[in-house]
Amino acid sequence: MKRIIIAIDGFSSCGKSTMAKALARNIGYLYFDSGAMYRATALYCMQNGLIAEGAIDTESLRTRIKEINITFGVDPDTKNSITFLNGRNVEHEIRSLEVSRLVSQVAALDFVREEMVNRQREMGKAKGIVMDGRDIGTTVFPNAEMKIFVTASAEVRALRRYDELTARGDKADYNEILENVLQRDHLDQTREVSPLKRADDALLLDNSNLTREEQMEWLIEQFKKLTGQC
Ligand code: DC
Numbered sequence: 001m002k003r004i005i006i007a008i009d010g011f012s013s014c015g016k017s018t019m020a021k022a023l024a025r026n027i028g029y030l031y032f033d034s035g036a037m038y039r040a041t042a043l044y045c046m047q048n049g050l051i052a053e054g055a056i057d058t059e060s061l062r063t064r065i066k067e068i069n070i071t072f073g074v075d076p077d078t079k080n081s082i083t084f085l086n087g088r089n090v091e092h093e094i095r096s097l098e099v100s101r102l103v104s105q106v107a108a109l110d111f112v113r114e115e116m117v118n119r120q121r122e123m124g125k126a127k128g129i130v131m132d133g134r135d136i137g138t139t140v141f142p143n144a145e146m147k148i149f150v151t152a153s154a155e156v157r158a159l160r161r162y163d164e165l166t167a168r169g170d171k172a173d174y175n176e177i178l179e180n181v182l183q184r185d186h187l188d189q190t191r192e193v194s195p196l197k198r199a200d201d202a203l204l205l206d207n208s209n210l211t212r213e214e215q216m217e218w219l220i221e222q223f224k225k226l227t228g229q230c
Helices: 016-027 034-047 058-067 097-107 110-123 136-140 154-167 174-190 212-227
Strands: 005-010 030-033 070-074 081-085 129-133 146-151 203-206
Touching (some): 005 136, 016 030, 030 034, 030 081, 034 081, 058 110, 110 136, 129 136, 146 212, 203 212
Parallel strands (some): 146 203
């Protein structure tokens, strides 16, 4: 059976990862979270003294970028994907608001993007993958056979993020999260290198009013159409 690359891009907190993971599970593909790579890099900066007064020490990061080893695994109990930073499970830490605040700065650095994009292309060599992010359909895999651009209103996205954080027992403030969502949208869309934008050939999916089941049904339908399966 033909194996393809599925690129899922879109705004932050619109459920891309949950959707991409579920799709990969459904069709027996590997899932890669490209955002986790930028988040892990931001965490590395925080934990290795590369931040001074809220700003990244870019030159030190440049010299150490190859030392930042990021790998993915699967939790044997929950079957959720786990991100490892230099061999340590950082899946929980990279989702903190502190990392969320810093990550756009990290993701805007050209040498960081170049490095991560190269690593992401390696991951796609064997095809049969679903990767989500911001520039997967435009820059990482411009020839991906299936491209989805996901969106939802900022308020819906902030509420989802709030529910996610509180569900796992973290303290959360809805207004603070909404502010972070809007700020990240702005930074993601206006940065010079690989800004977030819909690829011309990406299918648009606004999931503000869709259930997960409806969304999955739509995705599988697109997948079947593109791979010629009925
Ligand atoms: O999807 P996320 O919220 O985990 O992404 C974290 C940050 O990384 C977000 O600010 C956008 C950035 N990002 C990016 O620039 N390119 C990607 N392919 C994935 C994420």
